[in-house]
Amino acid sequence: MEDYPNIATLRDLLRSPRPLTATATATASPHFPSTSSPPPPPPPPPALRPTDHHRVITSLNRATIIVGTLTLPTSFSVLPPPCSCFRFSDSSATVCCDVLQFQPSCIGKEIRVTAWNFIPFKHNHRGGSGGFLEIIQWLFSNSCEGLKGLHHVDSLPLVPNHRNDDSSKARYHVFGVVESVGPVSVVPCSTAVGISDLNSSSKVNLPGFLVQLMCCECRLCCSKHCNTDLISGKLAENQNGNGHSFTKMQIVYFCGKAYSWHAAITKLICKRIMVSSLKKKMIYITKDESRVMYVTADMSVFHVCRFSENRMPCLKSYDIAGKGECGTYTGVIKNVYMQGMALELDHDVWLLLTDELHTSAHGLRVGAIISVRNVHFMDPKFSWTKIIILGACIKTSIIVESFSPLETGCNVVLQPRSMLGKFIQSLPFSARLWVLLLASSLRKKFAGTLSDKEILGTQHVIYFL
Ligand SMILES: [Zn+2]
Ligand SMILES: [Zn+2]
Structure with a gap:
């Protein structure tokens, strides 16, 4: 007798103080594969190993799925909107979410989330929800949708x-x-x-x-x-x-x-x-x-x-000249600095974000594989180290290709940004990285002595989990 997966509600997940992860049963139950052909499996998990600082997200001991509807944000009550994330709702609650294997046809339809991470926010963000659902695998609840074929x-x-x-x-x-x-x-x-x-x-x-x-x-x-x-x-x-x-x-x-x-x-x-x-x-x-x-x-x-090949070639590592050229970079987030304004990626690559990007990207957690599109490649020519800066501009977008399996926090940004943050955004990329790292080390050094308000100019505005 095989076990049918348990169906969790968002209300259950929001009660959890810690991040959770689960999948539908490993030994497939006869009920679920018949509803629709499953999307291809997600990319393999990042090569990043759990460290002393980051443990792997707690997995539920029993196969658990979530059933609900993926929607677009529609609130006009709070402008500018706190984030432009997808929303996921079941009968108990609505949360921000991101989804792998996204198809626009899933908007507004009931889906079964068969592999997921849930990251509760420590603080409710403005006009938003109390947690972030990372949808790793999903199926349409209605089998007809899944059978429409790739050329639909x-x-x-x-x-x-x-x-x-x-x-x-x-x-x-x-x-x-x-x-x-x-x-x-x-x-x-x-x-x-x-x-x-x-x-x-x-x-x-x-x-x-x-x-x-x-x-x-x-x-x-x-x-x-x-x-x-x-x-x-x-x-x-x-x-x-x-x-x-x-x-x-x-x-x-x-x-x-x-x-x-x-x-x-x-x-x-x-x-x-x-x-x-x-x-x-x-x-x-x-x-x-x-x-x-x-x-x-x-x-x-x-x-x-439903099926559309990527058309534009991505910049390969050997093409990078570091002269401000625009391209795509894919890497693992190794560390997050200074309220998420600077992300350290693998191979000595530093991604500097704009305000708009980092307010709406809850999935930029340590351990996630991200693809940064239309970003500027800069070689700051620091004398003491060889690094590449990825400078984000208004054309830059970040897509999470694989969610972090580690218990690392989401960025949840509250307005307004600190005075130092505003100043940093006005600097050229190489100076910006230098100031961000300096401010970050000052915060560490004076933690407990000086408040963030004294270092950053106003009350700090971002909470980490
Ligand atoms: Zn959001
Ligand atoms: Zn034509």
């Missing part, structure tokens, strides 16, 4: 249940490879025509983010008529030998409620997507300089093929 194209409305008004202007579509995703920022607007549920006559704060896509200019890609057959054909077709050439840069501004797609689009960097029913705007940068930008509307629809 999912078309998802950016704003579900919107009022279908002002559709005449939203007639453009953009098809291309996601190159970079900017941070969520809030723009004060005097009117908000077309953004449902917002009072258009009053001043509103509109959250949004910019996505840069590389698009093809062939006749098919530029055709004005955008129907479902065309979309499916373009997204599902073979990447090679189809005559497309993704060389023209286009910008799509995801604004209003569409800001909630930030975490999802970030996961799709290097993948082909299409967004239809967009508005086209001319943006003036200076009096003489302008460019065309596409802006999402409430009726815009997002299309993606």
Whole structure:
């Protein structure tokens, strides 16, 4: 008689003072594999060994799954939003989460989380939840979803249940490879025509983010008529030998409620997507300089093929010149310094984060394998050591490729940042690393003598587990 996995509720997990981990049974129960074909297994755990400082997360003694719904953040009550993480809800609670093997089709659907870590926050963060769920493996609860196949194209409305008004202007579509995703920022607007549920006559704060896509200019890609057959054909077709050439840069501004797609689009960097029913705007940068930008509307629809190869080559280690060139780096987080503003990765690589990046990345824990996209490679030419600095900018995104198996804390950031933190963000990368390490060692040296407030300028704003 085989054991069926236990189903844990989020309320149970939130009661735990320590991080927990579990998987569905190792000897597969007959009930679960039949619901859907499982996604491929996650990458192997990091080579990092548990040390005196970090033990491995406590594993539940019995096979345990979590059943619930993955959603995008939708809160307009707190602006700027505390974080743009995915949310996971069951009948008992909602928490921030991140998910491996992400498919946009899982948004809003019930899933069975068959391998997971749960990291409780020590302090509740502003407008957020009391813990972070790391979804390592999952299945659709509905077996039909899992059977749709890799070439199935999912078309998802950016704003579900919107009022279908002002559709005449939203007639453009953009098809291309996601190159970079900017941070969520809030723009004060005097009117908000077309953004449902917002009072258009009053001043509103509109959250949004910019996505840069590389698009093809062939006749098919530029055709004005955008129907479902065309979309499916373009997204599902073979990447090679189809005559497309993704060389023209286009910008799509995801604004209003569409800001909630930030975490999802970030996961799709290097993948082909299409967004239809967009508005086209001319943006003036200076009096003489302008460019065309596409802006999402409430009726815009997002299309993606379940299987899409990565298109852009990643920078290899032998290509790194350290002269500020932009590329992708994948490594294990070895240490977190100075409130998470500097991360030490393997092979003497230091990642310096921007404010926006490190406020929304709870999964940047010691032991995690991360992939940093569109980051600048800098050789600071320090005389005493050879290191590479990865300098994050507004185009940089971080994706956790494998969650940390170690009992290490999440970054939970509360505003506002300390005065020293603000000053550090204004420095060039090499000076920034130097000051961060200096401030970090001062904090260690004067711990107990001077408060963080005295060292950093205001009450420290980040809590570690
Ligand atoms: Zn979050
Ligand atoms: Zn084309």
